[in-house]
Amino acid sequence: MENANLKLHYNVDKKDFINAGEASSSVKKVLRKxxxxxxxxxxxAIAMYEAEINMVIHANGGTIDVDxxxxxxxxxxxxxxxxxxxxxxxxxxxxxxxxxxxxxxGFGAGMGLPNIKKYSDDLKITSEIGVGTTxxxxxxxxx
Amino acid sequence: xxxxxxxxxxxxxxxxxxxLLDEEVFSACGCDLMSDVLAFVKNQGLLLTxxxxxQVVRTAFMMDMKAIVxxxxxxxxxxxxxxxxxxxxxILKTDERxxxxxxxxxxxxxx
Numbered sequence: 001m002e003n004a005n006l007k008l009h010y011n012v013d014k015k016d017f018i019n020a021g022e023a024s025s026s027v028k029k030v031l032r033k034x035x036x037x038x039x040x041x042x043x044x045a046i047a048m049y050e051a052e053i054n055m056v057i058h059a060n061g062g063t064i065d066v067d068x069x070x071x072x073x074x075x076x077x078x079x080x081x082x083x084x085x086x087x088x089x090x091x092x093x094x095x096x097x098x099x100x101x102x103x104x105x106g107f108g109a110g111m112g113l114p115n116i117k118k119y120s121d122d123l124k125i126t127s128e129i130g131v132g133t134t135x136x137x138x139x140x141x142x143x
Numbered sequence: 144x145x146x147x148x149x150x151x152x153x154x155x156x157x158x159x160x161x162x163l164l165d166e167e168v169f170s171a172c173g174c175d176l177m178s179d180v181l182a183f184v185k186n187q188g189l190l191l192t193x194x195x196x197x198q199v200v201r202t203a204f205m206m207d208m209k210a211i212v213x214x215x216x217x218x219x220x221x222x223x224x225x226x227x228x229x230x231x232x233x234i235l236k237t238d239e240r241x242x243x244x245x246x247x248x249x250x251x252x253x254x
Contacts, residue, residue: 018222021201025230028205038207045205046181053198106177106194106202115182 006030006068012052012077014060017105023064024049027075034068036141044073044139047119050112051077051135057102058082059133072121072140080132087125091117144168144253146210146233149189152247153237155212159224160233166209170254173214173245177202184208189253191244195219200226209233214241 008030010023028045048064055062059081067074084090091113098108117123122138147164150157157164168188174180175194180202184190190203191212200223203211210233213219219227219234227234237244 018197021198021205025201025204042205042207049201049205050178050181105196106175106198109176109178111178111182115178118182 006034008066008068010064010066012055012061012064015056016061017056020053020056021049024052027066027073031068031073036068036073040073040139040141043119044075044137047116047123047137047139048075048077050115051075051137053107054112054135055079055081057098057107062132070141071143072138075137077135077137078132079134083129083131084125084127084133085129087127144248144251146189146235148251149210149212149248149253150235152251153212153235153239153244155235155237158213158219158234158236159228160210160231163209163231163233166233168209168253171245171248173241175241180206189248191241191248193217193241195223197223197226199223200230200232203232204230210235212237212244214239214244 024045031041059079062079065076089095093114094110096108096110102108120137121140124136127133146166170187171189172184172187173191175192177198184206188209190208191214192199193215195217212235214237216238
């Protein structure tokens with residue numbers, strides 16, 4: 001991990017709820033191999049997992065780019081889904097637009113975005129209706 | 144508490160991870176809502192749930208949990224078992240309901 005950043009790229013399939021979370025699992029394994037602080041790994045894994053689930057539930061999948069440097073882990077999740085009409089409202093705990101099929105699987109309780117915020121050091125969401133959403137997550141690695 | 148003791152208390156069947164039963168957990172969480180597990184759980188090594196899908200295993204893996212107990216006699220699907228084996232997560236199954244399973248473990252000192 002000296003000097004050069006490690007970059008990873010994933011394609012997330014649409015509506016593939018069974019495999020949703022595999023990209024996050026893979027990043028978690030890579031971070032463990034790199035010997036990153038376990039608390040950082042868990043925080044990043046949870047935030048990215050929630051974001052990846054959101055991508056499958058709401059946005060027909062998309063792409064994930066991960067950039068690991070000695071200082072931080074930076075994850076960008078981009079989709080070309082329907083977009084988020086009101087980001088502020090979507091950030092509220094308990095607010096969800098997910099259907100019953102998603103709830104039956106243990107998600108869709110309106111905790112996704114609040115959880116991502118809780119476990120990341122920096123979160124940026126940009127969204128345009130009918131164009132898509134980009135979620136940027138940063139978790140710092142203590143020196 | 145060793146997972147082997149959890150197994151005894153709940154009269155549970157080991158579905159996978161038999162070789163890992165000596166692993167120890169210090170606290171547990173009983174929940175069917177994975178978003179809540181991700182939101183509120185910290186350093187809990189054991190998840191008791193009635194929800195049966197692969198995301199239960201992924202949630203446990205993300206949270207560094209060692210074992211999952213499926214309650215109410217739920218039989219985990221094959222894809223759940225395969226994923227748990229890949230991620231070294233132990234799976235147990237008990238006929239106890241979630242409430243009674245949690246109660247028995249709590250009374251035995253698992254908080």
